[in-house]
Amino acid sequence: MTHDDLRYNEVRQKSAHNAFQQLEGIYDQVAYWRIRSLELDLHKGKLGYGGLKGDWYIYHGAHDPNTSVHRLSDFLRIWRGIRRAIPRHEVITVFLDIKDAFHTTPSAAQSGDALDRLLVQELGEDRLYRPMDVVEAAPGSDTLQAAIQATGWPTLAKLRGKLLFVLTGPADVLETYLGSKSPLERVAFLSGKVERASDVPGADPDIVFFNMNDKKVKLASLVHQAGFASRGYYINDEARWKTAVKHDCHHIATDHINAREDRWSQTARPQTGFPFQKLDGNMPPVTEAGEICGVWARSGDIWGREDSFYYHFADCRARPDNRYELYISGANSFGNDWLKGGLIARASLAGNAPYFGVFRIAEHHSLRVQYRIGAGGSTVAREKSLGSGVIAEDTLMFVRLHITQRGHTARAWGSVDGVAWSEIASFSFDQPLKYQGIGVSSHGESKGAKFLFGVPNDAPRPRFTRGRLIGPRGENRGGADWDGAARWRITGW
Numbered sequence: 001m002t003h004d005d006l007r008y009n010e011v012r013q014k015s016a017h018n019a020f021q022q023l024e025g026i027y028d029q030v031a032y033w034r035i036r037s038l039e040l041d042l043h044k045g046k047l048g049y050g051g052l053k054g055d056w057y058i059y060h061g062a063h064d065p066n067t068s069v070h071r072l073s074d075f076l077r078i079w080r081g082i083r084r085a086i087p088r089h090e091v092i093t094v095f096l097d098i099k100d101a102f103h104t105t106p107s108a109a110q111s112g113d114a115l116d117r118l119l120v121q122e123l124g125e126d127r128l129y130r131p132m133d134v135v136e137a138a139p140g141s142d143t144l145q146a147a148i149q150a151t152g153w154p155t156l157a158k159l160r161g162k163l164l165f166v167l168t169g170p171a172d173v174l175e176t177y178l179g180s181k182s183p184l185e186r187v188a189f190l191s192g193k194v195e196r197a198s199d200v201p202g203a204d205p206d207i208v209f210f211n212m213n214d215k216k217v218k219l220a221s222l223v224h225q226a227g228f229a230s231r232g233y234y235i236n237d238e239a240r241w242k243t244a245v246k247h248d249c250h251h252i253a254t255d256h257i258n259a260r261e262d263r264w265s266q267t268a269r270p271q272t273g274f275p276f277q278k279l280d281g282n283m284p285p286v287t288e289a290g291e292i293c294g295v296w297a298r299s300g301d302i303w304g305r306e307d308s309f310y311y312h313f314a315d316c317r318a319r320p321d322n323r324y325e326l327y328i329s330g331a332n333s334f335g336n337d338w339l340k341g342g343l344i345a346r347a348s349l350a351g352n353a354p355y356f357g358v359f360r361i362a363e364h365h366s367l368r369v370q371y372r373i374g375a376g377g378s379t380v381a382r383e384k385s386l387g388s389g390v391i392a393e394d395t396l397m398f399v400r401l402h403i404t405q406r407g408h409t410a411r412a413w414g415s416v417d418g419v420a421w422s423e424i425a426s427f428s429f430d431q432p433l434k435y436q437g438i439g440v441s442s443h444g445e446s447k448g449a450k451f452l453f454g455v456p457n458d459a460p461r462p463r464f465t466r467g468r469l470i471g472p473r474g475e476n477r478g479g480a481d482w483d484g485a486a487r488w489r490i491t492g493w
Contacts, residue, residue, distance in 0.1 A: 003286040008091065008153035009229050011276035012245065013037050014267045015253040017233050020058050020067040023333035023363070024257045025395020026078045030092070031085060031329035032452055033259060034268035034275040034288065037251045039095040042072060044110050053109040054118055070390035076122035078391065079163065081398065081417035083127070084456040085327045088289035090275055091129070091159035093251065095231060096188065098169040102176040112177040116187040119165060129162040131184050131206070143205035144183065148227050160289065166191050168211045191231070194219050201226050214240045220249035224279070238264040248279050261334045290454065291461060295341070297440040298448035298477055299469065302340055302370065303379050306351040308471035311344070313437025314464050320407025320432050324462055327397045327418070328360035329452045337363045338443040341451025343401040345410055345433035351471030352376040354429055356410035357439070358399045360451065366393040367414035369425035382425040386414050398456070407432030418456050437464045
């Protein structure tokens, strides 16, 4: 069996429960932790905020309003960025937990029609996998259950690059999404709540997703046997995780995102990034599409009068003027707040050299530019807010570095989505910045730091071919993953 043969319901995958409330932002859940299943809670209103037209607020409840992304439209903007970062990603399933009934008038501000329009306008019809797509693949079937039983789910290869939306919540609330339309005319799938065995397959022939909590997750085996798809939530310890695995749960929703800290909470393959596991355990040798360069370091900091970090770079003396656009993703939890990964141009390989870099920092910081004007001088820092108060600043990952004037001038930008760019800082140096590359520092963290770097839109990767530890050596080291393996999927960077 190859990747092309695997079907959607033949794999299990880790799912982010309340993805908007995790220390790891949406970008990092997808790009770093390789999660392809997430949940959002949607509300029509929010205390202290005005009404919305054709949009929804994202938060858990009035008693728990914190969120890394404010509105559904902001979340979809992040997804446009993810599409640019990893255009051929494996299928992504988004569970929308509907907290308020939809307006039943199609022209109303928050009707089912309004939700469908928002998804199509922001993502494009070609990126969505809809209920009608299931039926059209099974000629002669007029319900979702009949279509799945006739031809099964599509393969992962067919779903590559697609998003699939599923609504969860009370049955009477979900019914308001339909309005006057049938489930097959809508963009999102409806789900059924499972509390007892008789709920599978249930009375509604257009329900093919089934949602259950940790206490009922053993019933996932009935869903799989029927050929449908299950999601179990509150799977927040190893025992519950093993129960969900044993009973063939497809989407295992947990609050434990950091799989380095909780190694049991993992379905992604550590050396290839492929996000799923085959239910029967006989996994073909598959790899997530797209190249990523992972750099690990255990070092001091890129700061002060002398830097300590691992540098993966190119000698650009012959051609110092270059332009780079990358996305940078990090763990963003259970580590030092000052872990850094960035694009860096340096005048030399000495630890105290003049340099200019644009960085992603672990937590509580915007994208940042740092530079040192002269050898042995102090470091200057510039941060700029780009999330407009609606997307958490410490989750942004698109950076651009432009070196001009024969290596003497450096300019850096940041972006939420890889389309709209905002300049952070620039500086002109007395000497050329002839060494250019990517670097990681761990601020003395004993576990080290690892960041992932990628080129948006599958563009050609930079020609970074050399690597070395910059600054004081001591017991510092770098260049290998924390598991002792070579840098992950460096593939010639």
